[in-house]
Amino acid sequence: MTHVAIVTGASRGIGRAVALRLAARGTAVVVGYAGKADRAAEVVDEITAAGGRAVAAGGDVGDEHDVAALFDLAEKEFGGVDTVVNSAGIMTLSPIADLDLDALDRMHRTNIRGTFVVAREAARRLRDGGSFVMVSTSVVGLQFPSYGGYVASKGAAEAFTLIFARELRGRNITVNTVAPGPTATDFFFEGKDQATVDHLAKQPPLERLGTPEDMASVVAFLTGPDGHWVNGQVVRANGGII
Numbered sequence: 589m590t591h592v593a594i595v596t597g598a599s600r601g602i603g604r605a606v607a608l609r610l611a612a613r614g615t616a617v618v619v620g621y622a623g624k625a626d627r628a629a630e631v632v633d634e635i636t637a638a639g640g641r642a643v644a645a646g647g648d649v650g651d652e653h654d655v656a657a658l659f660d661l662a663e664k665e666f667g668g669v670d671t672v673v674n675s676a677g678i679m680t681l682s683p684i685a686d687l688d689l690d691a692l693d694r695m696h697r698t699n700i701r702g703t704f705v706v707a708r709e710a711a712r713r714l715r716d717g718g719s720f721v722m723v724s725t726s727v728v729g730l731q732f733p734s735y736g737g738y739v740a741s742k743g744a745a746e747a748f749t750l751i752f753a754r755e756l757r758g759r760n761i762t763v764n765t766v767a768p769g770p771t772a773t774d775f776f777f778e779g780k781d782q783a784t785v786d787h788l789a790k791q792p793p794l795e796r797l798g799t800p801e802d803m804a805s806v807v808a809f810l811t812g813p814d815g816h817w818v819n820g821q822v823v824r825a826n827g828g829i830i
Contacts, residue, residue, distance in 0.1 A: 589667070589668075590614075590615075590616050590641070590666055590667060591614065591615045591616070591670050591671070592615065592616045592617075592618075592662055592666040592667065592668055592669050592670050592671070593607075593610050593615045593616070593617050593618070593669075593670065593671035593672070593673065593811070594617075594618045594620060594658055594659065594662055594669055594671070594672045594673070595607045595610070595617060595618070595619060595620060595672075595673045595675060596620035596621075596649050596658075596672075596673070596674050596675055596676040596702075596706060597620065597621070597622070597649075597674075597675035597676035597677060597723075598617075598619040598620050598621060598628065598631060598675065599619065599621035599622075599624035599625075599627040599628040599631060599644075600624060600627055600773070600774060600775075601675075601771075601773035601774060601775050601800055602675050602723060602768065602771065602773060602800045602803045602804070603620075603673070603675030603676070603723075604627075604631050604800065605799075605800030605801050605803065605804035606673050606675060606800075606803070606804045606807045606808075607619050607631055607635070607642070608631065608634060608635065608804070609801070609804035609805065609807070609808050610671070610673075610804075610807075610808060610811070611635040611638070611640035611641075611642060612638070612640070613808065613812070614640070615640075615670075615671065616640070616641040616642065616665070616666040617635060617640070617641070617642045617643075618642070618643055618644075618645055618658060618661055618662045618665070618666075619631045619632055619635075619642055619643065619644040619645070620644075620645055620646075620647065620649075620658055620676065621644060621645075621646055622646065622647070622648060622649070622676065623646075625644070625646060628644040628646070629644055631644070632644050641666065643661060643665050645657065645658050645661050648698075648702075649674070649676045649698060649702030649703075649705060649706055650697040650698055650701045650702040650705060651705070652705050652708075652709070655705050655706055655709050656709060658709075659709055659713050663713075668715050669710070669713055669714055669715065669718070670714065670715050670717070670718040670719070671714075671718055671719045671720075671721075671811045672706060672710040672714065672718075672719075672720050672721070673720075673721045673723070673807055673811070674702070674703055674706045674707070674720075674721070674722050674723065674745075675723045676698060676702055676706075677698060677699050677723065677742070677775075678694060678695055678698045678699065679695065679738045679775065680692075680694070680695060680737060680738065681734045681735060681738065682734055682736075682737065683733065683734055683736075684736045684737070687736070687737050691737070692737045695737055695738060695741045696741050698741075699738075699741035699742055699744070699745075700741050700744045700745075703722055703744065703745045704748075707720065707722075707748075707752055711752070711755065711756065714759075714761055716759045716760050716761065717759075717760045717761065718759075718760075718761045718762075719761065719762045719763075719764075719810065719811040719816070720752070720756075720761065720762070720763045720764075721763075721764055721765070721766060721807050721810055721811060722745040722749065722763075722764075722765040722766070723745075723765070723766055723767075723768070723803075724742045724743070724745050724746050724765050724766070724767040724768075724822065725738070725739065725742045725767055725768060726767045726768060726769040726770075726824050726825075726826040726829060727739050727742075728742060728743045728746060728767060729767075729824065730769075730829065742767075745765055746765050746767065746822045749763055749764065749765045749820055749821070749822055750763075750820035750821075752820075753819050753820035754820065762810065762815075762816055762818065762819040762820075763819065763820060764810050764818060764819065764820070764821050764822070764823060765821070765822045765823070766803060766806050766807055766810070766822075766823050766825055767822055767823065767824045767825065767826070768798055768803050768825050768826060769791075769792060769798055769824070769825065769826025769827055769829045770788040770789065770791070770792075770797050770798060770826070770829070771797060771798040771799065771800060771802070771803060772797040772798065772799055772800070773800055776797075785797075791829045792826060792827030792828045792829040793827065793828040794827040794828060796827070798825065798826065798827060802825065803825055806823060806825045810823070
């Protein structure tokens with residue numbers, strides 16, 4: 589039976605690296621995206637050119653009908669769903685005193701509501717023995733100024749990780765959250781000058797930024813047989829920054 593994964597936010601950055609990494613080990617992948625259809629198509633093309641199986645599916649993770657359609661497509665094309673990686677997320681940085689509440693609502697829709705919508709559908713439709721991974725951020729622990737709204741939204745995923753794992757008792761399904769540190773993605777570089785990037789790259793004892801591939805390796809471990817005893821955990825994949 590083919591192992592099947594849904595990866596949201598897979599048109600770029602960490603989600604893209606995760607989709608490629610899972611496909612490289614033989615997993616059929618539904619490449620979920622919000623607004624980058626061309627980039628999602630490139631991910632599908634890269635997977636299929638290497639002999640893998642993948643389809644792209646657009647949608648809003650905060651919309652339960654769009655998310656249900658992701659699972660419908662996985663079941664129609666590949667026969668079911670074994671792994672879900674919710675990498676979709678948005679970030680607006682601002683001091684709390686100046687925070688645009690519309691921006692806060694948008695972050696909460698994607699980062700909180702979206703996580704719960706994806707998790708709810710996964711709880712209903714993951715095959716026994718599967719895995720669910722959420723993507724948070726190590727800034728939940730680092731507590732950088734101007735990240736208040738973003739951290740509040742991402743911290744929600746961390747808060748219910750163990751609860752969700754316990755609710756799936758009896759089905760041999762693992763639930764974990766990966767919390768990347770500073771990672772070299774377009775998402776990370778946006779709005780930062782070179783001095784800020786250099787400063788953050790020096791923070792971990794390993795003295796570099798993480799890469800999307802670093803994060804994909806952690807996700808691959810957690811969703812593979814070698815990582816199946818890890819359950820209900822938040823893994824801070826940040827090179828030792830905290």
